[in-house]
Structures are given as structure tokens and as C-alpha cells.
Amino acid sequence: xxxxxxxxxxxxLHVDLDALLENFRWFERQAPNSAISCALKAxxxxxxxxxxxxxxxxxxxxxxxxxxxxEGEELREILGKNPIIYVLHGLLTHEAExxxxxxxxxxxxxxxxxxxxRKQGKGQPAALHIDTGINRLGIAFxxxxxxxxxxxxxxxxxxxxxxxxxxAHPLNAQQLQRFTKVIQxxxxxxxxxxxxxxxxxxxxxxxxxxxxxIGLFGTLALEAELGxxxxxxxxxxxxxxxxxxxxxxxxxxGYGATFEADRTMQVAVLAYGYADGLPRTIGPxxxxxxxxxxxxxxxxxxxxxxxxxxxxxxxxxQVGEHIEFMGHDLEPFADSCGAEPYEILTSISPxxxxxxxxxxx
Amino acid sequence: xxxxxxxxxxxxLHVDLDALLENFRWFERQAPNSAISCALKAxxxxxxxxxxxxxxxxxxxxxxxxxxxxEGEELREILGKNPIIYVLHGLLTHEAExxxxxxxxxxxxxxxxxxxxRKQGKGQPAALHIDTGINRLGIAFxxxxxxxxxxxxxxxxxxxxxxxxxxAHPLNAQQLQRFTKVIQxxxxxxxxxxxxxxxxxxxxxxxxxxxxxIGLFGTLALEAELGxxxxxxxxxxxxxxxxxxxxxxxxxxGYGATFEADRTMQVAVLAYGYADGLPRTIGPxxxxxxxxxxxxxxxxxxxxxxxxxxxxxxxxxQVGEHIEFMGHDLEPFADSCGAEPYEILTSISPxxxxxxxxxxx
Numbered sequence: 001x002x003x004x005x006x007x008x009x010x011x012x013l014h015v016d017l018d019a020l021l022e023n024f025r026w027f028e029r030q031a032p033n034s035a036i037s038c039a040l041k042a043x044x045x046x047x048x049x050x051x052x053x054x055x056x057x058x059x060x061x062x063x064x065x066x067x068x069x070x071e072g073e074e075l076r077e078i079l080g081k082n083p084i085i086y087v088l089h090g091l092l093t094h095e096a097e098x099x100x101x102x103x104x105x106x107x108x109x110x111x112x113x114x115x116x117x118r119k120q121g122k123g124q125p126a127a128l129h130i131d132t133g134i135n136r137l138g139i140a141f142x143x144x145x146x147x148x149x150x151x152x153x154x155x156x157x158x159x160x161x162x163x164x165x166x167x168a169h170p171l172n173a174q175q176l177q178r179f180t181k182v183i184q185x186x187x188x189x190x191x192x193x194x195x196x197x198x199x200x201x202x203x204x205x206x207x208x209x210x211x212x213x214i215g216l217f218g219t220l221a222l223e224a225e226l227g228x229x230x231x232x233x234x235x236x237x238x239x240x241x242x243x244x245x246x247x248x249x250x251x252x253x254g255y256g257a258t259f260e261a262d263r264t265m266q267v268a269v270l271a272y273g274y275a276d277g278l279p280r281t282i283g284p285x286x287x288x289x290x291x292x293x294x295x296x297x298x299x300x301x302x303x304x305x306x307x308x309x310x311x312x313x314x315x316x317x318q319v320g321e322h323i324e325f326m327g328h329d330l331e332p333f334a335d336s337c338g339a340e341p342y343e344i345l346t347s348i349s350p351x352x353x354x355x356x357x358x359x360x361x
Numbered sequence: 362x363x364x365x366x367x368x369x370x371x372x373x374l375h376v377d378l379d380a381l382l383e384n385f386r387w388f389e390r391q392a393p394n395s396a397i398s399c400a401l402k403a404x405x406x407x408x409x410x411x412x413x414x415x416x417x418x419x420x421x422x423x424x425x426x427x428x429x430x431x432e433g434e435e436l437r438e439i440l441g442k443n444p445i446i447y448v449l450h451g452l453l454t455h456e457a458e459x460x461x462x463x464x465x466x467x468x469x470x471x472x473x474x475x476x477x478x479r480k481q482g483k484g485q486p487a488a489l490h491i492d493t494g495i496n497r498l499g500i501a502f503x504x505x506x507x508x509x510x511x512x513x514x515x516x517x518x519x520x521x522x523x524x525x526x527x528x529a530h531p532l533n534a535q536q537l538q539r540f541t542k543v544i545q546x547x548x549x550x551x552x553x554x555x556x557x558x559x560x561x562x563x564x565x566x567x568x569x570x571x572x573x574x575i576g577l578f579g580t581l582a583l584e585a586e587l588g589x590x591x592x593x594x595x596x597x598x599x600x601x602x603x604x605x606x607x608x609x610x611x612x613x614x615g616y617g618a619t620f621e622a623d624r625t626m627q628v629a630v631l632a633y634g635y636a637d638g639l640p641r642t643i644g645p646x647x648x649x650x651x652x653x654x655x656x657x658x659x660x661x662x663x664x665x666x667x668x669x670x671x672x673x674x675x676x677x678x679q680v681g682e683h684i685e686f687m688g689h690d691l692e693p694f695a696d697s698c699g700a701e702p703y704e705i706l707t708s709i710s711p712x713x714x715x716x717x718x719x720x721x722x
Contacts, residue, residue, distance in 0.1 A: 007431060008453045042636035042664055042712065067665040068632070068712070070368060089603050089632055089665070092369045092681050110604055112680065135614045136630055136666055137604055162618050171618050242450050243471055243498055253496045257523050257532050269497055271429070271450055275403035275707040280700065281642065303403055303703060304428040304450070305497055319473065320453050339641065342664060346636040350711055351403065351429070 004355050008320055011272045011352045012238045015047050017055045018358030019232040023216050024059055026231060031199045031206040037063035037192075039213035041071055041088065046277075046345040047217060047235060048354045053078050055360035056216075065107075065211055069095055072104040086127055086156070088137070096120035107158065109137040111147070118151050127156035128186070132178040133171050134162035141178045144185055156209065157186045164197035165222050172201055183207075196220050219330055219341045233330060235345060237352070238322035239272030239288065239306075253307050254299030266310040268295075270323055273304040277347035278325075279337040282306075286336040288323035291315065295323050365716050369681055372633045372713045373599045376408050378416040379719030380593040384577050385420055387592065392560045392567040398424035400556075400574035402432055402449065407638075407707040408578060408596060409715045414439050416721035417577070426468075426572055430456055433465040447488055447517070449498070457481035468519065470498040472508070479512050488517035489547070493539040494532050495523035502539045505546055517570065518547045525558035526583050533562055544568070557581050580692055580702045594691060596706060598713065599683035600633030600649065600667075614668050615660030627671040629656075631684055634665040638708035639686075640698040643667075647697040649684035652676065656684050 006012055027036045038061050044052035053064065053075055063084045066072045072087045079085075081103065090106045090113045091099060099106055100122060107127040108114045117126050128149065131138030138159065139147060159179045163169035176193070183191045191207040196215030198205050200222075214221055218233040247267050253259040270288075274280045280301045288295040288308055295308045308323055310316060317323070326333055326344065334344045367373055388397045399422050405413035414425065414436055424445045427433045433448045440446075442464065451467045451474045452460060460467055461483060468488040469475045478487050489510065492499030499520065500508060520540045524530035537554070544552045552568040557576030559566050561583075575582055579594040608628050614620040631649075635641045641662045649656040651674055659668045669684060671677060678684070687694055687705065695702045 009450055009456065010429060010431065042710075046636075068371060070371065071712075089370055092601070092603070095370065110680075131606075133613065133618075134616070135606070135608060135612050135628075135660075136663065136668060140606060162613065162616055166617065169618070171613065240453070242453070245492075245496070245501065247496060251496050252494065252523065252532065255495070255523055256527065257494075257530070267496075274704045275407075280704050299496075302497065303406075303707060307497060319471075343635045343641050346664060346710070347708065349403075349707075351432075 004353075006355060007353055009240055009242060009271055011240065011276050012322070013047070013348055013352045013354050014236045014238060014357055015051065015354060016234050016357050017051065017360035019218065019234045020052060020055060020216055021059045021360060022232045023218060023234065024056055024061065024212070027196070027199060027210060027212050027215060031194065031203075031210045033203070034194070034206045034208060034210045035063060036061065037065060037209055037211050038216060039065040039195075039211050040075065041065065041067035041213070042346045045213065045217055045342065046348045048356075049075060050078055051354070051356045051361070057083060058360060063209065069098055069104065073098070073102050076102045076104065090129075090137075091116060100124060105155070108152075110139060114147075114149070114152060121152075123153050125153045125155040127158055127192075128154050130157065130159050130179070130182045132159040132175040132182065134160050136160070141182065144182060149186070154186065154189050156190050156192055157183055158192040158211075161193070161195060161198045164195055164201060165220065167201055176205055197222060214342055217341075217345055221331070221341045233327050235330070236327040237272070237325040237348065239270040239325060240322055241268045241317055241319050242271045243269040244319055245269070252299075254302060256300055259299035266316060267298060268308050268310055268317065268323065270306050270308060271304065272306055272325075273302045275303045275349060276352050277344070277349050278306060279339050279344070279347070281337045281339065283336050283338065286333065288325045289327075289329065290317050290321075290323055365714075367716060368714055370601055370603060370632055372601065372637050373683070374408070374709055374713045374715050375597045375599060375718055376412065376715060377595050377718050378412065378721035380579065380595045381413060381416060381577055381719075382420045382721060383593045384579060384595065385417055385422065385573070388557070388560060388571060388573050388576060392555065392564075392571045394564070395555070395567045395569060395571045396424060397422065398426060398553075398570055398572050399577060400426040400572050401436065402426065402428035402574075403707045406574065406578055406703065407709045409717070410436060411439055412715070412717045412722070418444060419721060424570065430459055430465065434459070434463050437463045437465065451490075451498075452477060461485060466516070471500060475510070475513060482513075484514050486514045486516035488519055488553075489515050491518065491520050491540070491543045493520040493536040493543065495521050497521070502543065505543060510547070515547065515550055517551050517553055518544055519553040519572075522554070522556060522559045525556055525562060526581065528562055537566055558583060575703055578706060582692070582702045594688050596691070597688040598633070598686040598709065600631040600686060601683055602629045602678055602680050603632045604630040605680055606630070613660075615663060617661055620660035627677060628659060629669050629671055629678065629684065631667050631669060632665065633667055633686075634663045636664045636710060637713050638705070638710050639667060640700050640705070640708070642698045642700060644697045644699065647694065649686045650688075650690065651678050651682075651684055
């Protein structure tokens with residue numbers, strides 16, 4: 001276990017790698033007939049690919065997805081030569097060589113990308129992405145008959161769900177129906193359809209390979225009324241108190257003086273602002289936590305600071321102690337900011353010190 | 362001029378260092394009797410301190426502010442021994458040594474911080490922050506008489522405006538009145554009161570030292586009806602097109618299928634998502650630009666992708682070409698996302714490739 005010395009005045013992100021692996025194994029149980037791959041784009045959803053990827057590799061994951069070629073290069077360097085790494089954005093002209101040099105497999109999203117890889121890919125494997133309804137990346141389903149896959153070493157056929165977080169959305173069944181036709185068109189090639197939430201839609205959605213992203217980090221970001229499966233929280237943000245102060249009735253807080261105290265209040269100034277990833281869109285229900293008690297936020301979020309209300313605490317914290325965010329509270333926290341857990345995690349800035357915990361750390 | 366090779370499939374942030382210096386000189390003219398210091402916290406507002414700071418130093422800036430001690434350490438390494446560097450968050454216990462080792466001056470925000478620096482600061486200079494109304498960092502104005510500054514080498518008395526972007530807000534005059542009393546309490550010590558927008562409130566607000574942040578980067582983020590002074594845009598974000606596609610009537614776009622085409626449309630998929638800093642809070646007026654024509658955004662922002670509508674373009678772009686964001690459009694762009702220019706800039710993630718332009722690059 002590597003010890004990192006926490007910097008007392010910086011916000012810290014505590015990443016529990018044991019919890020990460022519990023979630024990975026949760027998906028192994030959820031989709032027992034599928035291989036589980038991990039989508040670690042955007043620096044492993046902000047949690048830090050240098051630690052997250054090796055932990056997953058050690059737990060048995062040997063297929064990874066990233067968005068960009070440069071993310072693939074970094075991941076190859078981290079993981080060594082064995083794992084399969086797919087690049088979701090595929091390739092532009094002149095990028096085949098970089099893919100080949102790092103043994104990265106492009107996800108081919110267009111006829112043009114197929115042509116480039118046919119000419120420059122030296123017969124190396126690639127995935128093919130058919131767009132069954134999200135209308136983002138991938139060759140449109142209605143062009144299925146026009147696809148020329150000759151002279152391509154296709155090892156995976158994939159598509160991506162648009163509405164997996166809304167199980168009742170009719171587009172799910174429609175995409176499944178289309179994808180079933182797609183794979184009939186490519187017999188004998190492995191198929192991948194599910195993201196994290198997709199694995200809950202039923203075994204008929206699961207196919208050969210699931211691509212798990214947000215679920216690894218403790219949430220499925222499902223529609224609120226669906227509740228949350230028993231995922232394990234992975235990330236806790238600890239914001240240090242840099243100043244305590246007493247606010248008197250009538251005093252205002254922060255830029256624009258948008259909060260005004262209606263009584264004497266004990267408050268704390270935290271070194272945690274939007275440049276660290278705290279959304280400026282906090283709402284009346286956004287809160288942090290101190291020893292199990294909630295701590296509301298006051299006024300506007302500054303770049304490097306936020307003021308919180310300590311009135312509800314029995315035990316007053318000291319300067320240098322931390323107010324906690326996210327953790328078990330990730331989904332309500334995101335919701336209170338009008339945000340999704342995804343962006344809460346990916347927005348945690350490089351200034352926040354990552355501290356890894358657990359056996360795998 | 363250092364040449365950086367752009368990565369074609371990554372979003373790029375083009376930072377015009379000449380424009381940055383024009384803005385710096387704009388403030389020198391705006392506050393001719395004040396020294397102009399630069400606040401380069403949060404990686405120079407996301408633009409990259411390694412290039413931004415030396416350019417400003419070469420233009421004559423010799424006083425800098427950062428939020429965190431570790432930001433000060435990095436800046437000291439970048440700029441060498443001469444410039445004065447203040448750390449706005451001051452210090453917690455056990456941090457005096459780090460400040461001393463890197464010749465950083467703490468901004469003392471509490472009686473406790475004053476005590477620590479008195480004991481451990483070895484007589485080195487420090488600033489004192491009096492809170493005149495923002496109720497964030499700083500010793501409260503009503504404690505002015507209780508401040509014991511003996512055995513401290515105070516070189517700067519500062520306070521921070523809460524409502525400088527709203528010139529008519531009564532708190533501005535109130536803070537000024539209080540700050541005037543504050544500096545009478547510390548005769549002979551330099552005074553600093555203004556942030557970027559504060560310099561426009563009048564010469565009586567300017568004192569000895571202005572602390573310029575957002576204004577360096579081409580905006581004052583004033584209330585919309587005030588218009589924008591003649592600042593020069595510094596940052597343009599170029600998002601590469603990774604796929605072109607035709608959308609047919611009834612087809613939906615993105616997660617949640619929230620956009621539905623009411624006609625045949627030409628669209629582009631851009632490698633630019635919320636993990637790059639594109640806010641998920643885009644609204645109906647959020648747009649990018651291609652050769653001077655606007656390009657609306659369709660559906661939800663994905664982590665690594667967004668779909669844009671090319672219908673309004675006379676000339677269709679190609680895969681690998683870029684759609685431009687920010688630039689002259691920074692303030693309306695931020696506004697359309699319900700955001701401030703500050704957070705738009707600080708949210709640009711490390712994945713976005715920074716490319717520097719201008720004489721100073």
C-alpha cells in the first residue's frame with residue numbers, strides 16, 4: 001500500500017479501490033455470461049486512471065475502453081502489453097500508426113474509418129460500432145446492408161444504449177431489436193451492447209461483453225424513482241476548513257451577497273470551489289457532512305472557496321478538519337446541483353489531491 | 362515560439378498570449394496609480410500557469426496571487442526567485458515551513474494565522490486580509506480594534522469586493538468605506554482592494570495594488586446590461602468533428618433521446634463533452650461556430666461527445682475540421698449555459714490540449 005501524504009489545505013478525493021473492485025465483481029454477478037470490460041475514459045471518470053486501471057487489471061479485467069487515442073496510449077503504458085484496449089472515437093486520418101504502435105484497437109464508427117483501417121491497419125483487429133438509435137457515434141442502422149467489412153479483422157460488434165437509465169423507455173427495446181439484427185449480419189463476431197445501467201435491463205441485453213463505466217464508481221445514475229442497486233460508494237471528497245467565523249444577523253455571504261443571515265450563525269469557509277469541481281449550480285438541498293450531520297452551503301460557490309452553515313452541528317469542527325461530500329451521498333448531491341453523478345466525478349479537478357485506499361492502493 | 366503539434370482528435374484550447382498581455386496593459390491604463398498584480402490560481406483560470414505566468418512576468422508583472430500553497434510552490438518554480446507571490450488561503454498549522462522554503466507570502470486571514478506566522482514566519486513579510494463584507498476569508502471588520510499586529514512584518518493590507526460586477530450594489534460603497542477605515546488603522550502599509558471588475562468602480566477603489574484575475578482572460582463577467590469593456594478574447598476552444606451524419610425526421614439524439622429531428626438534418630458529432638468542460642447545462646441558445654456561422658447543439662452533452670446541427674451552414678465542414686467555442690463569444694456562451702465565464706474557463710479539463718499563440722508563446 002502506497003502512502004501519500006495528504007496536503008492539509010487542499011481538498012482531497014479519497015478513492016476506495018476495494019469498493020471499486022466490489023462494484024466490478026457486482027457486474028460479474030449481474031451479467032454472469034458476459035465478459036466485463038471497463039470504460040476508463042476521462043481519467044477513469046476523474047478518479048485517476050493510474051491507480052484505477054491496475055486495480056481492475058489485478059481483479060481480472062483484461063478489456064478496457066477509452067474515448068481518445070491518447071488515453072489509450074497512457075493506459076497501455078500503465079497496464080503493459082496484455083490487456084485489450086479499444087478506442088471509442090476510432091481514428092481520423094493519420095492516426096492509424098499511433099494505434100498500431102500502442103496495440104490499440106479502434107472502434108470503427110464510419111465507412112471512412114473502416115476504409116482507413118483497411119488500408120493502414122495492417123490486418124490488426126478492430127471493433128465496429130453500429131448506431132441503433134442514440135444518433136451519436138457509429139454507422140447508422142439503416143446503412144447496415146451497405147457495410148463492406150471485407151479485408152477487416154473485426155473482433156467486436158458494438159452499439160450503445162441511449163436510455164438505459166430509464167428502463168421503461170421504448171427506445172431500449174427498439175435498440176435491442178435492431179442490435180439483434182445487426183449481430184445476425186456479423187455471425188461469429190463477439191457482440192457488446194450494455195453500459196452499466198444496461199446490464200439491469202435483462203439478460204437478453206447482455207451479449208458477450210458489457211462495457212462498465214459509472215457503475216464501477218458506485219452509482220448507476222438511474223432515474224431517481226428507481227432507487228439504487230447495492231453498489232458501493234468509491235469516492236469521498238474531503239474539503240478542509242480554512243476559517244471559522246460567526247455571522248451576525250443581516251450579514252451577507254459571497255459574491256453577489258446572495259445569502260443573508262437571519263440570525264447569528266456559526267459558519268466555516270472551506271477550501272473547495274468550482275475550480276475544484278464543486279458545481280456552481282448548488283441548490284437549497286446541497287450539503288456536506290461532518291460526523292454524520294449535514295452542513296448546508298451558503299451563498300454562491302467561489303472559485304476556490306465555499307461557506308457552509310455549522311448551525312445544525314452539536315460538535316463544532318476545528319480549522320483543518322474536513323467537511324465531506326459525495327460518498328454515500330453522491331446521487332442526492334448530484335441531484336441537488338441539477339447534475340448527474342458522471343459529471344460530478346469527471347469535474348473533480350487536478351488540484352484536488354487523490355488519495356487511494358484499500359488493499360489495491 | 363514553441364511549436365506544439367496539435368492532436369487532431371482532441372479538443373484544443375488556443376490561448377493567445379498577446380491578447381493576455383493586451384488585457385494586462387489595459388488594466389495598467391485603467392488603474393494608472395496602482396501596481397497590477399495577477400491572480401493566477403486554479404492553473405491560471407484553467408489556461409495553464411506554465412505559459413501564462415512567464416508571459417505576464419516578461420510584460421512586467423512582479424506580484425502574483427494564488428489560492429493554495431502548492432500553487433505557490435509551482436509558480437515559484439516557474440518564475441524563479443524575483444516575483445512576490447502571495448497565497449490567498451494563508452496557512453494552516455505546520456505549513457509555515459513550506460511557505461518559507463519557497464519564499465511565499467501568506468495572506469493572513471485569522472488571528473490564529475497571525476499567531477502561527479508570528480511564531481514560525483521568521484519575520485518574513487505577510488499580507489493581512491480584513492473581511493469588509495463578503496464574509497468569506499479574512500478577519501471580520503468589526504474585529505479591527507482587536508487585531509494585534511505586533512511582531513509581524515505586514516507588507517500589504519487587503520480586502521475583497523463581493524459585488525464589483527454589480528457597480529450599483531450598495532455593498533460596494535459600504536465595503537469601500539470600511540476599507541478606508543481599515544487602512545487608517547495600518548498607516549504606511551500598502552493597500553489592495555480591487556479585483557478586475559473593481560478597477561471600473563472608480564479611482565477611489567484602486568489603492569496601491571489591484572489584483573487582476575478574470576480580466577486578464579478577456580472578460581469582466583459584469584452584469585449583462587453593463588456591456589463589456591474592450592477586453593481582448595484570449596481563449597478559443599476548437600472541438601474536432603469526428604463523424605458527420607444525416608438525421609432523418611423522428612430520429613432522436615443522445616442520452617435520454619431528448620432531441621428529436623423534425624426534418625432531415627445534417628449533423629456533426631464533436632469530440633467535446635462535459636469531461637472536457639462543456640457544461641451539461643447547455644441551453645437552447647448555446648452554440649458553436651464554423652467560419653462565422655453558428656452551430657446549435659442538439660440533445661444532451663455526453664461525457665466525451667456532443668452533436669451539433671449543421672443545417673444553418675452554407676459550406677459543410679469535413680471530419681477533422683473544428684467547431685469553435687468561446688473566443689469573442691465567451692460571455693454569451695457562458696450565459697447560455699447558466700454559467701459564468703470564470704467557471705467555463707476553470708472547467709476546461711486537462712484532456713483538452715493547450716496550444717499557445719502570440720509573440721510570448
